[in-house]
Structures are given as structure tokens and as C-alpha cells.
Amino acid sequence: MTIATKRQYESLTEEQAIVYAKKLGLFSDELELECSEIGDGNLNYVFRIRDPKNGKGIIIKQALPYAKVVGESWPLTLKRAKIEASALKKHGEFAAGLVPEVYAIDEELAITVMEDLSRLTIAREGLICLESYPKLSTDIGEYLAQTLFHTSDFALHPFEKKKLVSEFSNPELCKITEDLIFTDPFFDYETNDFESSLRVDVEAIWSNELLKLEVAKLKKSFLTEAEALLHGDLHTGSIFASEMETKVIDPEFAFYGPIGFDVGLFLANLIFQTITREGESRVVIFEHIEKTWEVFSSKFSELWKKEAVESYKDTKGFETYVLDKIFQDAIGFAGCELIRRTIGLAHVKDLDRIVDEEQRILAKKQALQIGELFILNRKEISSIQSVIELLEELQK
Numbered sequence: 001m002t003i004a005t006k007r008q009y010e011s012l013t014e015e016q017a018i019v020y021a022k023k024l025g026l027f028s029d030e031l032e033l034e035c036s037e038i039g040d041g042n043l044n045y046v047f048r049i050r051d052p053k054n055g056k057g058i059i060i061k062q063a064l065p066y067a068k069v070v071g072e073s074w075p076l077t078l079k080r081a082k083i084e085a086s087a088l089k090k091h092g093e094f095a096a097g098l099v100p101e102v103y104a105i106d107e108e109l110a111i112t113v114m115e116d117l118s119r120l121t122i123a124r125e126g127l128i129c130l131e132s133y134p135k136l137s138t139d140i141g142e143y144l145a146q147t148l149f150h151t152s153d154f155a156l157h158p159f160e161k162k163k164l165v166s167e168f169s170n171p172e173l174c175k176i177t178e179d180l181i182f183t184d185p186f187f188d189y190e191t192n193d194f195e196s197s198l199r200v201d202v203e204a205i206w207s208n209e210l211l212k213l214e215v216a217k218l219k220k221s222f223l224t225e226a227e228a229l230l231h232g233d234l235h236t237g238s239i240f241a242s243e244m245e246t247k248v249i250d251p252e253f254a255f256y257g258p259i260g261f262d263v264g265l266f267l268a269n270l271i272f273q274t275i276t277r278e279g280e281s282r283v284v285i286f287e288h289i290e291k292t293w294e295v296f297s298s299k300f301s302e303l304w305k306k307e308a309v310e311s312y313k314d315t316k317g318f319e320t321y322v323l324d325k326i327f328q329d330a331i332g333f334a335g336c337e338l339i340r341r342t343i344g345l346a347h348v349k350d351l352d353r354i355v356d357e358e359q360r361i362l363a364k365k366q367a368l369q370i371g372e373l374f375i376l377n378r379k380e381i382s383s384i385q386s387v388i389e390l391l392e393e394l395q396k
């Protein structure tokens with residue numbers, strides 16, 4: 001691991017990124033390298049540098065001092081780059097092979113240098129094109145169980161856990177989630193973004209006091225329950241996949257939060273695909289939803305039995321209580337994600353790319369309906385099979 005020398009922050013150009021990569025010793029000086037900025041996310045620059053002779057490449061991800069999607073009027077801490085790199089490394093300790101390798105961290109320039117995963121496809125893009133990712137749910141279930149169990153109080157000495165809570169304090173990025181997932185979509189706020197034909201449905205959300213009470217409870221969990229080191233933004237755009245491999249990227253929203261948050265965000269982003277698909281290709285997504293929870297819960301349970309350090313680990317009913325709570329939270333957080341990606345800032349392509357307006361609006365109404373149902377009924381939805389049944393019923 002290289003820790004580069006200190007200097008003042010400046011955002012790199014493609015030419016400077018090549019010089020930077022050579023200075024790190026990742027390529028020899030005489031090579032003619034290619035570089036392009038390939039970032040398509042909301043926040044950062046991503047430079048891909050490669051040697052065209054052998055195709056070998058690296059990625060330099062650089063945080064900007066503002067949110068790229070909005071511009072300089074939305075300043076944003078550069079510290080998020082260090083959080084992201086540290087989370088990749090911490091999660092890599094437990095889910096090796098499911099995250100990219102980090103080659104170097106540069107705190108001053110807010111840079112993470114990492115493995116080039118260009119051989120893979122961003123799962124959201126692939127799923128939209130009906131690509132098949134047979135390992136996706138098994139790998140993500142495993143990633144969730146390993147990273148969340150091993151960074152929780154169930155696996156760590158309390159001093160070590162609290163040290164990590166402090167190391168991963170990420171207030172500015174958490175504030176984005178608090179606003180964009182848990183607050184703005186449920187009020188008539190300026191950041192919201194939706195078609196005028198959805199206004200009636202949106203106004204019904206804004207005036208639904210029962211729904212808002214449940215969202216307030218979920219927001220409180222997010223704000224206060226430091227259960228494990230979360231990825232913090234585990235949508236299908238943060239996952240690279242192929243038929244053989246899965247890699248989770250972009251944990252710049254990492255912090256200590258409720259375990260169900262990561263699980264719920266991933267499930268919600270699969271649910272967008274159940275809305276846009278039909279027939280056998282929709283069944284494939286139902287199977288991914290079921291498998292994600294089954295692999296997560298059985299692996300978590302196995303780790304609990306083998307490795308938990310909690311004195312109450314064998315107390316009858318405690319493990320079941322913990323897993324039931326994670327499940328209920330996950331369903332509630334999934335509901336919030338479904339609503340925010342439909343009417344809030346930062347949508348998902350799964351729905352926005354539907355060209356036919358009538359179809360697009362119908363799909364969005366369905367996302368809002370499922371989101372609302374999940375939030376309101378999360379305590380009654382008792383198993384992943386009942387989630388699938390509910391989705392099948394709504395999507396008849």
C-alpha cells in the first residue's frame with residue numbers, strides 16, 4: 001500500500017492523472033498510457049488509465065470539493081475519499097474478492113487508486129439489458145453477512161467497535177441520506193423531482209401522516225443505531241458484475257448505522273427490476289430477492305454461532321430477535337429507497353429510461369405503492385416469501 005506524499009488539493013486533468021500514476025510507480029516512465037475520465041456517478045471523478053499494449057489498467061477516483069451532479073453551489077467534504085478507501089479495505093478484510101483492491105490512498109488530493117474492474121459491467125446497466133448474473137444474490141448476501149457481522153458488537157471487542165464508529169464518522173454524507181432518503185421526498189421540498197402526472201400520488205404521500213410517522217421512526221433508526229459499518233449506498237449502480245464475479249464499489253457513504261439499511265437498499269434496487277420486467281425474466285429477479293435474504297441470514301447465523309463474542313449469544317430467542325429486527329428494518333428502508341428514487345433527487349435509470357410516458361408513469365406509481373406498503377406494513381411482513389407474494393399480487 002502506497003501512501004502518497006502530501007500536497008495541496010487540486011482536481012486532476014487526464015494528463016495529470018497519467019503523471020500521478022507513473023509517480024506512484026504503477027507504470028514505468030517510458031510507457032505511452034491512455035487516460036479517460038469515466039465517472040458517471042453523482043459525486044466524483046473516475047480516471048481510467050491503461051497501457052494500450054497489454055490492456056492493463058488502474059482506476060484513480062478523486063473526490064471533488066462539491067457534489068458533481070449539482071456543482072460548486074453544493075460544497076462537500078473531501079474527507080469522503082478517505083472514508084471510501086478505508087471502508088473498501090475494512091470490508092475487504094471480511095469479504096475478500098467482493099471488493100476492488102486498493103493500491104494507494106492520498107488524503108490531500110482526495111484520491112483512491114484501485115483495481116480496474118472494466119472487465120465487468122455495472123449491475124444496474126446489465127440488469128436493464130436483461131444480462132444474467134447468476135452469482136449476484138449469493139455474492140451480495142455473503143458480502144452483507146460478512147461485512148455487517150464482523151464490524152458489529154457481535155464480533156468485536158467494544159473498544160475496537162467504538163474506535164471504528166469514530167473513525168467512520170461521516171456526518172456530511174449521512175446528512176445527504178437523511179435529507180434525500182428520509183426527509184425531502186415526504187415534504188414539498190425543492191430537491192424533489194417528478195413528472196407532473198405523478199403530483200396526485202406525491203401529494204397523497206405528503207399528506208399521509210401515518211406514513212410520515214413510520215418514516216420518522218426509520219429515520220431515527222438511521223440516525224441513532226450504530227450497529228455495523230455499512231456500505232451506506234448499496235444500490236445496483238455500486239455493484240460491478242459478470243456471470244462469474246461480483247464486486248462492490250463506492251462506499252463513500254460508509255458509517256456505523258442499522259444493518260437493515262444496506263440489505264434494504266439492495267433489495268429495493270432489485271425491486272425496480274421486478275417492476276420493469278415480465279414473465280420469466282421477472283421470476284429471475286424474485287429468485288435474486290429471495291436468495292439475497294436467505295444467503296445473508298443463514299451466513300449471519302452461521303457466523304453468530306461460530307464467532308459471536310456477545311454473552312447473550314446463546315440466550316434463547318436473541319439471535320432470532322436480531323435477525324427479525326434486521327428484516328423489518330430492511331423492508332422499511334427498501335420502502336424509503338423506492339420512494340426517494342422515484343420522486344426525489346437522483347433517480348434510477350431502471351424507471352427513467354422507460355420512453356413511453358404512460359408506461360413510465362405506471363411503473364413509477366407502482367414503485368410508490370410498493371414503497372408505501374413496505375413502510376407501513378414492515379412489521380407484518382414476516383418472511384422474504386411474503387415479500388415476493390406481495391410483489392406478485394401487486395404486479396398481476
Ligand SMILES: Nc1ncnc2c1ncn2[C@@H]1O[C@H](COP(=O)(O)OP(=O)(O)O)[C@@H](O)[C@H]1O
Pocket residue numbers: 038039040041042043044045046059061100114115116117118122237238249250252
Ligand atoms: N474500480 C473501478 N473499475 C472500473 N470502473 C470504475 C471503477 N470504479 C468506478 N468505475 C466507473 O466509474 C463510475 C462511477 O464510479 P462511482 O464509484 O460510482 O462514482 P460516484 O461516487 O461518483 O458515484 C462507475 O459507474 C464505473 O463506471
Ligand SMILES: CSC[C@H]1O[C@H](OP(=O)(O)O)[C@H](O)[C@@H]1O
Pocket residue numbers: 040041042043067069176177180233237238250345346
Ligand atoms: C447529490 S448525491 C445524490 C445521490 O448520489 C449518490 O449516488 P452515487 O454516488 O452512487 O452516484 C447517493 O445515492 C446519493 O443519495
